[in-house]
Amino acid sequence: MEYSFDQLDQKVKEIELEASAVLASEDMKLLQVAIVDQEDIYSYVMKVKTMQQIFQEKQKTNSGMAEFALYWPKTQKMVSSSSIYGSTGIKEKKVLNNLKDGKWIISENEIYFCKKYETKWAEDDDEPYLIIRMERDWLYRIKNMASGFDGGGTLCLYDDKQSLFPVNSESAQIQGKMKELDNEPGMHELSIENGRYQVVTSDIAKNGLTLVTHYPLSKMLLPVNNITYITGAVLSVALLLGALYLLMYNRNILMQLNMLTYKLKRVEDGDWTTQITQLPDNEFYYVFDQFNHMIIHMNELFNETLKEQELRMQAELEQLQLQINPHFLYNSLSYIVTVAEEPDAVRGMAVHLSRYYRYCTKKKMITTIKEEVSYARSYLEIMAMRKRIRYNIDMPQDIGELPIIPLILEPLIENAIEHGLEGCESAKQIEIVIRWTSDQDVSFSISDDGEGMTKEQIAVLRERISRKERKEEESVGLWNVNQRLINYYSKSAELGFKRSRWGGLTVYFTIRPERKAEIAEGKIENNAGINCR
Structure with a gap:
């Protein structure tokens, strides 16, 4: 009932819209002008035929619409989809005596919709009515x-x-x-x-x-009674199947749930290697298989966490060693003694030394790029006072507040000075460039004008710092930075090497600083020891 009424209501709306579209068409306007202006018979007949063709096409393509007609009450002219002159169809019906604009009319067991074409250029024009008759077969x-x-x-x-x-x-x-x-x-x-x-x-x-x-x-x-009988039979069968299911549950499902519970308790007791070796051929296959994958993944995460902790502890030990070994501090103090008669130089060295050691003694797991660059600048200022070094730091201001793990830049700068500048008498340039990339990542590059490295030397260096384990005789600086970048960010953050614009070496890496919001909300611990060298 509801669907049928919706179909009827929809068809009523379609007919009303169709009537408005016809009366608003250019062909309707041209036909009315031809009648009002009494154009020549040929022009009039052609416009009438055009309108009749439009009616016939709409009658064919719209189910539920049996006939379209235009009727001029004063002259009693009619253009219909059945006949141009109206010898059949609506012309013979009583509905023509009761036409009303925008109204539905039921006459002689037929249903019509009438809409008047209103002209604006003259009030005494013979304004026609568009009449659409609904199809009785469709209504039936x-x-x-x-x-x-x-x-x-x-x-x-x-x-x-x-x-x-x-x-x-x-x-x-x-x-x-x-x-x-x-x-x-x-x-x-x-x-x-x-x-x-x-x-x-x-x-x-x-x-x-x-x-x-x-x-x-x-x-x-009758269907209600049949449903009652069928429901009784279905309930009986369901009770029987339920009893069989309980038996199967007790022998199969419950046994496998006990197995899963036992393995989970093993994990709770610290057994991170336990596995379910016998996988059943039922729904528990996926559960057991996912349990095995979960244990393997947990082991991998546990090992990675241990590795990161070892690296952090190693870096902290090296920082303590640096603090205990007074070589760096003695050289800086010797410089102060040398320039004792120059208060500005003494003050500058003291300020940079205090900033350098203050940053090293902070207990933070995450810092900002601005603080990391400030620390690197303090180190460069100290080295520039002691040695013939010129440096340049190029960084947009909007990058400064982004988060980064600490002590990444200083080891790379130290490596550039020790192996780049000190190995070449004429070398004296250090350049640090920090930029946004097209993917909204942040790229870092540290360049020098030393002798540089050959492709073979770069390949050997890349292989050495990519190993998970470091040999004791090998330098720890680049290896430590590379491993920390990979462990904290991803493989894409590893160190890269290329020739600098002066012919020396450029060390570069790219990170995606995506944890700033989590750090601000306290979701990431911010109290671990900083990895000072």
Whole structure:
């Protein structure tokens, strides 16, 4: 019932929209001008034929629309999809005497929609009406579609409960009883000679039609009784299957749940190598397989965490060793003694030394790029006072507050000075460049103008710092920085090497600083020891 009424209501809207589209078309305007201006007969006939072709095409492509017609009341001219001159179809109908703009009209068991074409250039023009007649066969199909039960019937009523289509005796009795009911849509029960019936009425559609379905209650209860019998049989079978399922559950599912529980307790007790070796051929295969993968992944994460802790501890030990070994500090103090008569030089060295050692003694796991660069600048200033070194740091201001793990730049700068500048008498340039990349990553490069390295030497160095284990006789600086970058960020953050623009060596790496928000919210610990060298 609801679907049929929706279809009827939708078709009413389609017809009203179609009427508006026709009257708003340019062809309609040209035809009206031809009639009003009394153009020559040839031009008039051609415009009439064009309009008739439009009507015929719309009639073919729109189900539920049986006829289109234009009617001029004063001259009684008509252009119809059936005939140009209206010898058949709507021309012979009484509906022409009751035309109203934008109204639905039911006349002689036919349903029409009328819409007036209004001209604005003259008030006394013969303004035509567009008339669209609904197709009775389509309405009959909609009526029959509303019936949902065998043995029931449908009515299509209008005005004072009159039927749009012929009815049988049973439907005629229902139709007569309908006059006693109110016009509210819904369900009702009626009694006629054949027994009691349930009647369902729809709303009144915009075109004035009401759909009514009626079913004998005796036939309606028959499916209910059948459902009762079927439900009883299904419940009996379900109880039997339930008993069998409980037996299978106790022997199979419960046993495998006990296995999973036992293995989880093993993990809880510290056994990180336990595995479920016997995988069943059922739903638990996926659960057990995922358990095994989870244990393997946990072991990998545990080992990586241990590795990071070892690297951090190693870096902290090296920093303590640097603090205990007074070589760096003695050289700096010797410089102060040398320039004792120059207060500005003494003050500058003291300031940079204090900044250098203050940064080393901080207890932070994460710092900012600005602080890391400030620390590197202090180191470069100290080295520039002691040696013939010139340096340049190029960094946009908006990068400074991004997070980074500490003590990354200083070991690379120290390596450039020790192996780049000190190995070449004319070398004296250090350049640090920090930039945004097109992928919103941050790239770092440290360049010198020393002798540089050959491709073979770079390949050997890359292989050495990429190993998970370092030999004792090998330098720890580059290896430590490379391993920390890979462990904290990813493999993509490892160190790279290339020739600098002066012919020396450029060490570079790229990171994605994506943990700043988590650090600010306290989701990442910020109290671990800093890895000073």
